[in-house]
Amino acid sequence: MNRREALGRVGLILGGTIIGAEFFISGCKPSSKKVNELFDENNVALFDEIGETILPATSTPGAKAAAIGNFMAMMVQDCYKPEDQKVFVKGISDLDEASKKKFSKSFMEADAKQRTELLTELDAEQKNYTKSKKPEDPNHYFRMMKELTLLGYFTSEVGATKALRYIAVPGHYDGNVPYKKGDKAWAT
């Protein structure tokens, strides 16, 4: 990281503070073991499936292989502002409601094709919403889920070394190497 990168980097992390976290978990299933103040293991399982739907296994591993559910839970707990945490936590039930409305079943009960269909719609919804939202309006929960999935996956060991290319010590620099379609991007 240097100053030039810092200037140009696209910020994907919505930083923030945690207050009143306990308030937000009232909707969670009490039987599941908590992973932090905000989320439990059921939530993590759901995030894994959401992440895997956004970035599924193809010729390279999917987001679940990068433990994306745990990553999302940790990032929302540690890095999100209270207002974003609230939107994110409510997003869990919003997403399930959308699934029930569409398929008469929860997201976890839906099959892979249905999940993809639903999240494609939600992504269009968040893109439209984000385009017209004022700065003071809340963020869209699915935008957060998608951002965290991309960040968590492509900076994970699986994402950086299997989906992308990572060399710890390049040893030299060449500013003009051939590239052909299909070659992986550098992880950093």
Place this chain on the structure above:
Amino acid sequence: MSANTYDAIVIGSGISGGWAAKELTEKGLKTIMLERGRNIEHIKDYVNANKAPWEFPHRGGRTQKMIDDYPVLKRDYPLNETNLDYWASDKDSPYTEVKRFDWFRGYHVGGRSLMWGRQSYRWGDTDFEANLKDGIAVDWPIRYKDIAPWYSYAEKFAGISGNRDGLAILPDGDFMPPMELNVVEKDVAKRLKEYYKEERAMIIGRTANITVPHNNRTNCQYRNKCWLGCPFGAYFSTQSATLPAAMATGNLTVRPWSIVTKILYDKDTKKAKGVEVLDAETNQTYEYFAKVVFLNASTINSAWILMNSANDVWEGGLGSSSGELGHNLMDHHLNVNAWGHVEGYEDKYYFGRRANGFYIPRFANLGNDKRDFIRGFGYQGGASREGWSRDIAELSIGGAFKDALTEPGSWSVGMGGFGETLPYHDNKVFIDKTKKDKWGLPVIAIDAELKDNEKKMRIAMESEGKAMLEAAGIKNVQTSSKNPYLGRGIHEMGTARMGHDPKTSVLNKWNQVWDAKNVFVTDGSFMTSAACQNPSLTYMAMTARAANYAVDALKKNEI
């Protein structure tokens, strides 16, 4: 008393303090280097230097706790997970902002030499003559010929890689082989040169990363993780370069956790006899004595130490007789950026992570270029292919989306301006006795702002950035101009300026305090103007020059 007596005391261990220690010890002076913070041992204490990106739990970002803990550092990129321990605690060491001033500090052995940006440029006579020609502040008491041999000396030891570009505004130095512009940058540079008929240039950055092995240091490995501390010692820092040289003489003692609270001034000899130190761990006070004192605590803290010294003689402190101590605070103003899309080059990529970019030296107010402001600005930037955080048109989620993101996106070019700030008497620091730090010491207050000249310059920085990228064929050029605050350049300068006349300056041309000739101030505080180049190389050269003078003067019993 004898146990605490040395030939020389160096206050501070950053870029200039490290150089002072090296030069003084190599010339045979028993020297103690006092550092207010902890020790950081080269390589061993670079605890994150070999971590992969995924070994940082938040992937390098910032948590809410970090944001709470660092109310100043959070204002820009320095607040991050990867080298958090290198940044001073805002809470332990608060300061007063009469006007907003973003002060990013490193309180440990090595100071900000561990995290610095490493861009290293000479100044030329355009810069040293500027105040005189413009009738601004006071004239520099030196010219390029005075510093040129010391630039060479500093470059040869530090290891500066760069190209000899033959530009009048940016004198060439004694460089190691340059790093390389990439394929897109080379073409952009060529188009700019043609379009502006060689009146503007885009060159590879000159950087304190070594490109060939040097003094037991390994050449740059292109990891671009410099600010974690380099296990190869490939960039210049106190730890990689000046400290080992000073230690090798057997003449250096380093004392961490030593907050210098004042320079002890002897009214009879009109010289400093030593310093008072507050041990940051034990809160005990100690005195150290020496024949010569080098003050290298960084611009704002050096002013604080001087202001807190010899108050029985001068109410405003040691060096205050001119009325200029603490005044004329400068920085480089930045956060004016331009970027855009590059068409083509889809069959081109790069290998390695170059810890460097391109540099566009100053062109404003040179030759036929006339502006509604004085002085000028440069740009730093780079071209690269977009990564996974880009949008993919027509794709939303799913396998095709993911696979598209595993390939690099199109090329883009971005750059940011670094503008000169003028020395204004009313941009100042002073001691705020109403607020105390963790050790009960009164804090510094900072009262400084950008004024009309800088504001006009920022408009030109934005429009010229756009114009140049468009002239080079870049598409969809966008610009931004944000954060018009001082401090963010992390190039604080000017609180103890040098000059010809003790009535209008704090230091003479040898960096000696006019009021105490065995006190030399060679960090950024001596700067009489700011130019727009990154300043550290000038501190290195001037420190070596001052140390050489000081040792000669000691031998001749002149100080």
